[in-house]
Amino acid sequence: MERLKASLQKIDGKGYKAYKSIQGTYSFQQFNICIDYVQGDPFASPSKIRIIIPTKEFTIKSEWLDSKQRKIYAQDTITRSVANAINKVSTFAKGSGKSGLIAIDAPGQEILERTAVTITEESTTICLSIGLPANGRRINGKEAETLFFRIIPDILTASIFSMRQVEIDESTYLADQHIEIRKVMKKNDWIAFIADGSFLPRESGISNKPLTHAVPFKSPEMNRVSFSIPHQSEQLSGMAIKKGITLIVGGGYHGKSTLLTAIERGVYHHIKGDGREYVLTDPAAVKVRAEDGRRVSNVNISPFINDLPHGQATHQFSTENASGSTSQATNVMEALETGATSILIDEDTSATNFMIRDKRMQELVVKEKEPITPFIDKIAQLRDDLGVSTILVMGGSGDYFDVADDVIMMDEYVPFNVTEDAKRIAMKYPNRREEGKSAFGSIAKRSFLPDSLNSKKGKKSKVQEKGLSTILMGRTEIDLQQVEQLVDRSQTRMIAAILSHLEHKEWLKEKMSLSELLDKIEQQMNQDGLASFTPRPKEHPGELARPRRFEIAATLNRLRTAKVQAIR
Numbered sequence: 001m002e003r004l005k006a007s008l009q010k011i012d013g014k015g016y017k018a019y020k021s022i023q024g025t026y027s028f029q030q031f032n033i034c035i036d037y038v039q040g041d042p043f044a045s046p047s048k049i050r051i052i053i054p055t056k057e058f059t060i061k062s063e064w065l066d067s068k069q070r071k072i073y074a075q076d077t078i079t080r081s082v083a084n085a086i087n088k089v090s091t092f093a094k095g096s097g098k099s100g101l102i103a104i105d106a107p108g109q110e111i112l113e114r115t116a117v118t119i120t121e122e123s124t125t126i127c128l129s130i131g132l133p134a135n136g137r138r139i140n141g142k143e144a145e146t147l148f149f150r151i152i153p154d155i156l157t158a159s160i161f162s163m164r165q166v167e168i169d170e171s172t173y174l175a176d177q178h179i180e181i182r183k184v185m186k187k188n189d190w191i192a193f194i195a196d197g198s199f200l201p202r203e204s205g206i207s208n209k210p211l212t213h214a215v216p217f218k219s220p221e222m223n224r225v226s227f228s229i230p231h232q233s234e235q236l237s238g239m240a241i242k243k244g245i246t247l248i249v250g251g252g253y254h255g256k257s258t259l260l261t262a263i264e265r266g267v268y269h270h271i272k273g274d275g276r277e278y279v280l281t282d283p284a285a286v287k288v289r290a291e292d293g294r295r296v297s298n299v300n301i302s303p304f305i306n307d308l309p310h311g312q313a314t315h316q317f318s319t320e321n322a323s324g325s326t327s328q329a330t331n332v333m334e335a336l337e338t339g340a341t342s343i344l345i346d347e348d349t350s351a352t353n354f355m356i357r358d359k360r361m362q363e364l365v366v367k368e369k370e371p372i373t374p375f376i377d378k379i380a381q382l383r384d385d386l387g388v389s390t391i392l393v394m395g396g397s398g399d400y401f402d403v404a405d406d407v408i409m410m411d412e413y414v415p416f417n418v419t420e421d422a423k424r425i426a427m428k429y430p431n432r433r434e435e436g437k438s439a440f441g442s443i444a445k446r447s448f449l450p451d452s453l454n455s456k457k458g459k460k461s462k463v464q465e466k467g468l469s470t471i472l473m474g475r476t477e478i479d480l481q482q483v484e485q486l487v488d489r490s491q492t493r494m495i496a497a498i499l500s501h502l503e504h505k506e507w508l509k510e511k512m513s514l515s516e517l518l519d520k521i522e523q524q525m526n527q528d529g530l531a532s533f534t535p536r537p538k539e540h541p542g543e544l545a546r547p548r549r550f551e552i553a554a555t556l557n558r559l560r561t562a563k564v565q566a567i568r
């Protein structure tokens with residue numbers, strides 16, 4: 001403590017670079033501070049420090065470590081409390097550039113495994129980013145002293161040191177409940193569960209917070225299930241969506257997309273008060289949409305697309321600029337290749353010609369002239385041959401009535417089960433479509449070649465996250481704008497870290513299939529943690545949160561420098 005004070009006094013007024021000398025570990029009364037990384041100048045990305053609090057100063061109950069999920073939730077709760085305190089405590093950023101900044105990787109509505117806070121039996125580690133204070137490019141030692149000796153202790157006093165244990169207990173109860181709901185879902189073959197009373201709509205198109213005064217969710221009688229969950233006396237009831245084909249219909253603006261989006265996000269867990277804390281979905285559910293303009297490398301899209309003009313092959317289809325339908329076909333095939341067990345589709349973001357082809361069009365444009373086998377002619381085979389379920393929003397065409405197992409109609413934000421009506425109508429007006437009924441077709445495996453990750457010949461390139469939906473690899477930009485289940489910027493950062501790691505480890509040399517590569521990455525995340533993908537895992541690893549395998553794959557699949565080979 002005194003040592004840090006002395007150092008700061010000594011370098012006060014010197015050039016910014018002299019800050020490097022304070023790198024190291026310092027013991028304070030209740031905690032240690034490790035200054036792992038010192039920024040090069042006041043405008044550069046902030047310095048990274050860890051605060052380590054021994055259990056004698058902040059007790060870690062052993063129950064919080066009972067399961068991995070419990071631990072993640074407890075860590076998440078502590079992270080949020082520190083984030084709140086940072087917002088409350090005046091940080092009065094004085095000086096140039098990022099002087100005085102204090103930040104933690106604050107979570108959004110989801111509870112994700114992240115590196116911001118780590119608890120163990122011995123200690124709690126809090127990772128912060130700070131802007132070391134400067135005047136112009138000269139060190140402001142006085143302000144730095146205030147930062148370390150007053151502001152940071154104040155933040156800790158207002159957060160971790162004043163947290164009540166029940167707050168953390170309660171978050172671990174939610175973890176238990178989520179584990180139980182998933183267990184019940186698995187046992188009963190439900191791919192989605194939406195509890196009665198959930199609030200699905202969001203405040204706005206750019207906010208993930210709940211909309212106030214929303215109509216609460218209420219399950220149709222026919223789909224209603226109820227079961228017990230831990231830490232709650234009354235049973236949880238709600239709508240179960242079974243494996244198979246579920247169609248969501250209804251008039252425009254009646255809440256179809258809102259329901260599907262909630263289902264999409266249900267692959268993650270949400271905090272209490274989010275409105276979707278009891279909305280859960282098959283963790284291997286993948287939203288698929290049209291994404292014209294994307295790159296495609298060697299994907300077998302032949303189940304959906306064949307005989308393109310000028311004889312372009314589709315068993316190993318590549319393009320720098322996919323069309324609406326070919327991009328959507330690619331997105332389906334890539335999801336299947338990497339292990340998706342449910343596919344989620346919204347008409348709003350689909351290519352019409354990928355979804356439907358009616359009798360009249362069949363007559364005008366003969367099959368031989370139409371490369372596309374629409375999704376409607378494969379959806380049943382997807383279910384029957386591959387065991388893959390689909391949840392589909394389709395308000396604009398009744399063609400799917402024939403193949404749906406369940407039809408849910410949204411009416412003024414309230415769902416009704418209209419399966420019988422839909423089947424009756426399908427009988428009354430047969431759609432007379434004549435194509436289809438072929439087997440699903442094959443899903444090819446692909447392998448990413450070692451030099452996929454080099455943007456310049458033979459040169460390793462720096463991989464950086466630039467916001468939620470962009471990763472920069474050298475000069476190549478990877479556009480993840482349309483990867484809708486990537487929800488947290490720290491997931492993007494983690495994917496960037498994985499890509500860097502892949503270069504160094506030269507994993508790609510082993511010529512494994514993409515799916516095997518993802519298995520291996522997941523295995524390392526499980527066993528050694530997210531930080532194991534960073535250059536210095538024992539230090540502040542950066543602000544990372546866990547992505548799913550599908551979003552990691554989505555990134556590789558959109559990498560314009562990727563070199564991909566079909567296997568066999």
Ligand code: ADP
Pocket residue numbers: 200201202211213214215216217250251252253254255256257258259410413
């Ligand atoms: P659709 O896909 O059927 O056209 P959306 O799901 O896009 O409709 O919803 C239309 C609007 O209604 C959106 O602004 C959405 O936020 C709002 N909304 C959806 N569900 C509810 C609800 N349960 N309560 C209040 N507003 C809702």
Ligand code: MG
Pocket residue numbers: 256257258348
């Ligand atoms: Mg819609």
